[in-house]
Amino acid sequence: MRKLRHRGWRFSQLGIRKALDPLQAAWDAFSQPVPASCGQLLTQLLLCACLAVAAAELVCHWLVSSWLYPSGLSGIIATVCGLLVFLGLGLVPPVRCLFALSVPTLGTEQGRQLLLSYSTATLAVAVVPNVLANMGAAGQVLRCVTEGSLDSLLNTTHQLRNASTALGPTSRSSGRGLTFESQGNGSAFRLHMLRVTQGVLEDFSALESLARAAALGTQRVVTGMFMLGLLVESAWYLHRYLTDLRFDNVYETPQLTRQLAQAQATHLVAPPPPWLLGIARPKLSREELLRCLLRLGLLSLLLVVTAVAVATDHMAFLLAQAAVEWAQKLPVVPVTLMVKYDAAYSVLDFVPFLLNRPPAQSPFLSARHCFQWDLRFSSAGCRLLPAQRPQDAAALAAASLQLLAGCTVLLEAYARRLRHAIAAAFFPAQEARRTRHLRARLQRRYDRHQGQRPPPGASSLSRPHGPQVAEEQEAAGSADLSRYLALGCLPG
Incomplete structure (x- = not known):
């Protein structure tokens, strides 16, 4: 069984190699x-x-x-x-190198900042104007309902005044009058309410236009900075790679391993120094993992803010949609006012009363009037604005960019190694010089450690230069650490 498994593993490796x-x-x-x-x-x-x-x-x-x-x-x-x-x-071969270097540059801190900036701009373009548009649709519903209710109230007042006017001559015949008066000017009140609601809607529309223009301009600027930042970061890395032999030169490449084996100098990396990183080593150090966890925590907060913004967009859409549907379903109530007036007189009505008979009445005036109108709670001339559906594609794109930025946190160390490998593939002569420089550095480190070892049989009291050697070692270590901090690549 073990042989079969071993053969299956070898066959799978051969298949992967043939595919690659x-x-x-x-x-x-x-x-x-x-x-x-x-x-x-x-x-x-x-x-x-x-x-x-x-x-x-x-x-x-x-x-x-x-x-x-x-x-x-x-x-x-x-x-x-x-x-x-x-x-x-x-x-131009350097242009090809810059183009290839821009891909792993996305995995560095510069690329992560650009991705997060573009994600925020995309979300702002999609969410903020949409929320303001839905709020404007809800305000339009309020305006239409207010205008329709006010028109119905004024129409009812007008119909009642007409009814009072129609009964005027008839009611004056009995010495009594029916009057209906409305205090104030109804048309002026209606115009004032319409002016107020129109001002509110214009403010919302101006705010929506301003937010849309600002978000669109921000997205344009961030997009340009996104492309320019990638090229500048790649050009900076290539310039430092070609001009500084110490820049990002902390990798145990196959070329270095081959040179050490040919020169029988493998003792220079036995044991390897802590700052020497394997170019293909998949394991991350503890410091790199802690740094990744901290940055992932900050990115999770941004994801929460994104989720809240998207939820707010959907809630505004649902409220606006419900308000528009409610306004569209408001019924039209027909109202009919029947006014009937009958007048009659009787002569010597006490005589029928003595005879226990109803008095004989002679009608002399009869009036009937019918008034019909409709009560509308929404104005017929007011156009309802449709609710704006949330742009789910933009929200998914923003969330995808944020998740990609989160992946770059874990892949940042590998992205730096990949940039080194890409530059080495385009410029093998420069990589050979960098390899010789790294080998000379390892040799100096080995010679320094060999000089610090005491001769066999010597006691610790017979070493007069022990403290001085320790101080020199500490100073050298501090110098190396300061140099790597300045270069931006801490020893792993």
């Missing part, structure tokens, strides 16, 4: 300053063309969605940018 061979060949062709064969030249041109097409698509989408440019102009600008990218990648 084309990718390795493509990477070798892409990282070659001058292609060694026609196959490498074709592979390099094909990869450059694919990257140029992807860059043109991103530029076109950015111009249409963020800058709101027309499709024709965006297509022309994207085509020109794609052509420039293809020429730059195909003719």
Whole structure:
């Protein structure tokens, strides 16, 4: 069984290696300053063309969605940018290196800040104007209901006044009058209420427009900073890699291991110093894990804020939708006012009373009036605004960017190693010089430790320079630590 498992594992490794061979060949062709064969030249041109097409698509989408440019102009600008990218990648090897370095730069602190900034801008563009639009829809419902109720009240007052006027001549015949009066000017009150509600809605509309413009401008600026920051960070790393042999030179690469084995100097890394990191070592140190946990805690707070903002957007949408549906379902109540007036007279009505008979009445006046109107609780001329549905795609994009930023916290150490490997692949001569410098540093460290060891048989009291050696060792360690702090790469 063990043999079968061992064979299965070997077969799976062979399958993975065969699957990775084309990718390795493509990477070798892409990282070659001058292609060694026609196959490498074709592979390099094909990869450059694919990257140029992807860059043109991103530029076109950015111009249409963020800058709101027309499709024709965006297509022309994207085509020109794609052509420039293809020429730059195909003719200038450092440009290819910068393009490759920008991918692992996303995993560093600079890339994480840019991702979080773009996520916040995307969320602000999608949520803030939408919440204000839903609040405006609810305010429009209030305006329509107020206007409709006020119109119905004024119409009822007018109909009652008409009824009183119609009964005027008839009621004066009996010496009594029916009057109906309304205090104040109803039209002026109606205009005042409409003016107030219109002012509130205009304030909401202006605030919504301002928030949308501010969020859109912020997204444009952050998008430009996103691309520019990646290129600047990659260019800074490449410049330091090519000019400073000590910069980010703390990795035990296969080239260093091979040189030490050929020179029979493996004792220089036995045991390895704490600042020497394996380029392919998957294990993180305790300090790196604690740093990751702290940063993940801060990112979790940002996720909570994002969830609250999205929940607020959905609640505003549900409230606005319920208010609009309620206003649309308000019934129209028909009102009918029947006014009937009959007048009659009797002569010598005491005689029928003595005979126990009802008095004979002679009607001389009869009036009937009918008044009909509708009570509307929502104005027919007031247009209800629809509730704006939340943009779930933008919220998911913002959350995805934040999760990607959280992944960069865990992958930051590996991203730094990957940047070193990419630069070494594009500039092997510089990597050879850096390897010799690192080997010389390991040799100096070994010689220093050998000089600090006492001769065999000597006691600790017979070493007059022991404190001095200890002080020199502590000073050297402090100098190394200060140098790595200044370079931004702490020894792992």
